[in-house]
Amino acid sequence: MYSSPIQNLIDEFNKLPGIGPKTSERFVFYLLKKPKEEVEKFIWAIKCLREKITLCSQCFNFSEKNPCFTCANPKRNHSMICVVAEPQDIAVLEKTKEYQGVYFVLGGLLNSIRGITPEKLRIKQLIKKISLRQPPVKEIILALNPNLEGESTVLYLTKLLKTREIKITRLAQGLPMGSELEYADEVTLSNALKGRREV
Numbered sequence: 001m002y003s004s005p006i007q008n009l010i011d012e013f014n015k016l017p018g019i020g021p022k023t024s025e026r027f028v029f030y031l032l033k034k035p036k037e038e039v040e041k042f043i044w045a046i047k048c049l050r051e052k053i054t055l056c057s058q059c060f061n062f063s064e065k066n067p068c069f070t071c072a073n074p075k076r077n078h079s080m081i082c083v084v085a086e087p088q089d090i091a092v093l094e095k096t097k098e099y100q101g102v103y104f105v106l107g108g109l110l111n112s113i114r115g116i117t118p119e120k121l122r123i124k125q126l127i128k129k130i131s132l133r134q135p136p137v138k139e140i141i142l143a144l145n146p147n148l149e150g151e152s153t154v155l156y157l158t159k160l161l162k163t164r165e166i167k168i169t170r171l172a173q174g175l176p177m178g179s180e181l182e183y184a185d186e187v188t189l190s191n192a193l194k195g196r197r198e199v
């Protein structure tokens with residue numbers, strides 16, 4: 001058993017996604033061997049992250065400003081909304097330099113086994129954003145993960161939005177099934193965006 005300052009930090013690292021107890025231990029001992037200034041830098045970076053980053057109230061992406069740079073940009077096409085599951089997906093789509101519209105972060109994907117029901121996602125907020133019609137939304141691109149959760153979310157949203165006079169499209173096939181958008185390469189994603197089809 002380690003002394004409590006060591007064990008406490010091991011427990012904190014252990015809470016991070018994809019990090020097990022062994023890796024947590026390695027992190028802690030790595031930090032213990034580092035000069036104090038370097039550890040201070042690390043603490044400072046975490047502190048700044050929580051103090052400076054907020055949620056954009058229009059697209060729900062993390063941002064230093066509200067509205068975020070994309071939502072506040074008059075050069076972006078505000079009648080086109082690309083719906084993504086997580087903020088990280090926006091970063092990959094932006095890298096393709098293909099997309100000129102705005103975004104909307106759902107905050108996850110439907111998953112009945114894990115209890116992620118429509119109420120747990122920002123579906124109400126999405127409907128509200130569309131209903132505002134300022135400007136009127138002409139196209140909604142569903143850029144969701146090509147896996148089971150992504151598919152059921154696409155089905156649910158299509159059914160829900162189909163009655164409105166909005167073109168609903170989804171990314172073209174080409175992204176490997178079962179994969180996550182976050183890890184897609186720019187060329188594949190750019191092609192999937194260009195070849196998007198109506199649902």
Ligand SMILES: [Zn+2]
Binds near residue numbers: 060067069
């Ligand atoms: Zn925004």
